[in-house]
Amino acid sequence: MNEQLQPLKKQPRAGKAGRSGTQDDIVYAHIFEAILEQRLAPGTKLSEEALGEIFGVSRTIIRRALSRLAHESVVLLRPNRGAVVASPSVEEARQVFMARRLVERAITELAVQHATAEQLAELRQMVNDERDSFSRGDRGAGIRLSGEFHLKLAEAAKNAPLISFQRSLVSQTSLIIAQYESGNRSHCSYDEHTQLIDAIEARDATLAVNLMMHHMDHIDSKLNLDEESASDDLHAVFSHLLQTKKPGRSSVKL
Amino acid sequence: MNEQLQPLKKQPRAGKAGRSGTQDDIVYAHIFEAILEQRLAPGTKLSEEALGEIFGVSRTIIRRALSRLAHESVVLLRPNRGAVVASPSVEEARQVFMARRLVERAITELAVQHATAEQLAELRQMVNDERDSFSRGDRGAGIRLSGEFHLKLAEAAKNAPLISFQRSLVSQTSLIIAQYESGNRSHCSYDEHTQLIDAIEARDATLAVNLMMHHMDHIDSKLNLDEESASDDLHAVFSHLLQTKKPGRSSVKL
DNA sequence: ACAGCGCACATTGTACACAACCCACTGCGC
DNA sequence: GCGCAGTGGGTTGTGTACAATGTGCGCTGT
Numbered sequence: 275m276n277e278q279l280q281p282l283k284k285q286p287r288a289g290k291a292g293r294s295g296t297q298d299d300i301v302y303a304h305i306f307e308a309i310l311e312q313r314l315a316p317g318t319k320l321s322e323e324a325l326g327e328i329f330g331v332s333r334t335i336i337r338r339a340l341s342r343l344a345h346e347s348v349v350l351l352r353p354n355r356g357a358v359v360a361s362p363s364v365e366e367a368r369q370v371f372m373a374r375r376l377v378e379r380a381i382t383e384l385a386v387q388h389a390t391a392e393q394l395a396e397l398r399q400m401v402n403d404e405r406d407s408f409s410r411g412d413r414g415a416g417i418r419l420s421g422e423f424h425l426k427l428a429e430a431a432k433n434a435p436l437i438s439f440q441r442s443l444v445s446q447t448s449l450i451i452a453q454y455e456s457g458n459r460s461h462c463s464y465d466e467h468t469q470l471i472d473a474i475e476a477r478d479a480t481l482a483v484n485l486m487m488h489h490m491d492h493i494d495s496k497l498n499l500d501e502e503s504a505s506d507d508l509h510a511v512f513s514h515l516l517q518t519k520k521p522g523r524s525s526v527k528l
Numbered sequence: 529m530n531e532q533l534q535p536l537k538k539q540p541r542a543g544k545a546g547r548s549g550t551q552d553d554i555v556y557a558h559i560f561e562a563i564l565e566q567r568l569a570p571g572t573k574l575s576e577e578a579l580g581e582i583f584g585v586s587r588t589i590i591r592r593a594l595s596r597l598a599h600e601s602v603v604l605l606r607p608n609r610g611a612v613v614a615s616p617s618v619e620e621a622r623q624v625f626m627a628r629r630l631v632e633r634a635i636t637e638l639a640v641q642h643a644t645a646e647q648l649a650e651l652r653q654m655v656n657d658e659r660d661s662f663s664r665g666d667r668g669a670g671i672r673l674s675g676e677f678h679l680k681l682a683e684a685a686k687n688a689p690l691i692s693f694q695r696s697l698v699s700q701t702s703l704i705i706a707q708y709e710s711g712n713r714s715h716c717s718y719d720e721h722t723q724l725i726d727a728i729e730a731r732d733a734t735l736a737v738n739l740m741m742h743h744m745d746h747i748d749s750k751l752n753l754d755e756e757s758a759s760d761d762l763h764a765v766f767s768h769l770l771q772t773k774k775p776g777r778s779s780v781k782l
Numbered sequence: 783a784c785a786g787c788g789c790a791c792a793t794t795g796t797a798c799a800c801a802a803c804c805c806a807c808t809g810c811g812c
Numbered sequence: 813g814c815g816c817a818g819t820g821g822g823t824t825g826t827g828t829a830c831a832a833t834g835t836g837c838g839c840t841g842t
Contacts, residue, residue, distance in 0.1 A: 297795095321824095322824070323823075331796085331797090332796060332797045332798070333797085333798090334795085334796055334797065335795095335797095337824095337825095338595075341592075341595070353825090354802085354803055354804065354823085354825075355824080356823070366688065369687045369688050369689055370689055372687060373687060373689040373690050373693075376634050376690075377630075380630050432623075433626060433627060435601075435623055435624055435627040435693075435700070436623075436627050436630075438696075439627075439689075439696075442692075442693075443689060551826090575794095576793080576794070577793075577794095585826090585827090586826065586828075587827085587828090588826055588828090589826075589827095607794090607795090608793085608794060608795075608833050609835095610793070610794065610834095
């Protein structure tokens with residue numbers, strides 16, 4: 275438990291690929307990935323000192339990474355009580371999905387107008403990677419790549435505030451999928467992604483938006499948001515109760 | 529230059545009104561207010577040590593406040609080169625307004641559905657405060673309160689991600705207004721705000737959305753975004769060129 | 783005189799030490 | 813036996829020292 279992966283501390287300026295301030299990004303990315311791939315379960319406490327030892331950096335860096343993750347609502351930062359992996363409630367999930375429908379519609383319309391051939395090629399490449407991950411059985415990477423597809427699409431929309439918002443929404447969506455996805459693993463979203471790219475390339479805004487909305491419906495329908503899914507993980511089941519900021523004890527009021 | 533306002537350091541836990549971690553908020557709010565009221569011009573460098581002395585706190589706190597402001601794109605954080613007050617370009621301003629139209633429409637529709645009587649009363653109160661500020665000639669406070677009105681409206685929409693996004697958009701909008709507002713100071717937006725509240729209270733979604741869109745049009749038309757307004761402030765005119773992260777000199781390439 | 787290099791200062795980035803806080807455990811009293 | 817206050821361990825919050833980086837000035841050579 276006290277071993278640390280690559281020192282990452284002793285590389286003063288790794289060649290030229292690593293620019294200054296990359297340490298935060300590395301820590302951020304690793305934690306984010308771990309959460310998406312459910313190696314870190316919702317509700318798990320993220321101790322600053324422990325993470326510092328693991329990554330070989332001081333708490334200062336960890337703190338910045340956690341702060342960033344908290345800004346995207348992927349971790350919950352409780353003053354004086356540390357950070358935990360967020361476990362969005364059903365209501366929070368609904369709100370995220372509502373916001374995503376809104377944003378994805380706008381992004382799709384803008385992407386139809388502005389997407390360049392190069393961006394479309396990149397999007398196709400990402401769909402390939404996504405399909406590979408799922409066929410490899412790497413579910414976590416698949417979820418992540420699926421999210422990155424939507425992020426790339428947002429970039430094609432050429433609207434900085436929307437990109438930033440989309441990043442936050444995609445992060446939360448990934449977390450929600452990881453937490454609520456129902457047993458039925460028919461995760462063929464890459465098909466829909468391909469169709470979407472085709473519609474955008476054809477500059478058919480109506481079709482593209484329709485496909486995107488159906489895509490959202492499909493994602494939605496794969497989740498058991500109506501009835502809290504029966505999970506075998508007690509923590510996941512009760513974590514949303516245990517993490518209220520209320521000063522009361524950690525037990526649920528009877 | 530070396531005097532500091534209220535120590536704010538020596539109050540270990542000011543009574544019970546000030547919860548832990550309020551120092552950040554205070555610093556954040558003060559800097560934000562100063563930027564909105566244009567006591568801090570776009571492009572101004574925000575030295576950590578100087579701010580620390582002014583507010584009587586260490587760089588740690590300042591750093592967090594700046595980080596938060598950077599997240600809302602109100603200040604620009606340049607690695608190893610310090611923070612400066614953001615000076616949004618015309619293109620950035622356009623993107624912010626496009627995103628706001630999107631979000632405001634959604635918020636208005638949701639507010640029509642969910643706004644409570646209490647929230648409507650609070651909104652009316654805010655419009656009153658806003659009108660008072662403008663009639664007092666306190667333009668900065670007016671801009672700020674006008675923004676807070678839209679934030680309050682977002683709260684009535686009961687969608688956390690939208691609220692968070694709206695906060696960022698409103699901050700940037702305020703900065704843009706402060707920077708680009710044309711001489712014509714007919715800033716009677718509080719009238720439109722009142723009409724909007726009436727429509728929401730009447731649960732008339734169509735009317736409310738129309739009013740909101742017209743409101744956006746009016747804000748838009750008050751700005752000189754079409755042709756870079758001739759400013760007497762050289763910094764403001766060229767700051768968007770001078771602030772690129774490029775390693776080159778601060779002079780524009782000839 | 784001007785261009786280019788190098789040094790020195792100022793400012794930010796990081797780590798660490800200490801203080802404040804939360805939580806759990808223990809022991810006492812009821 | 814149960815509840816509650818006091819106390820100790822451990823974690824987070826904040827300030828500060830030191831290292832690394834960026835910037836500007838002066839020097840030197842052509």
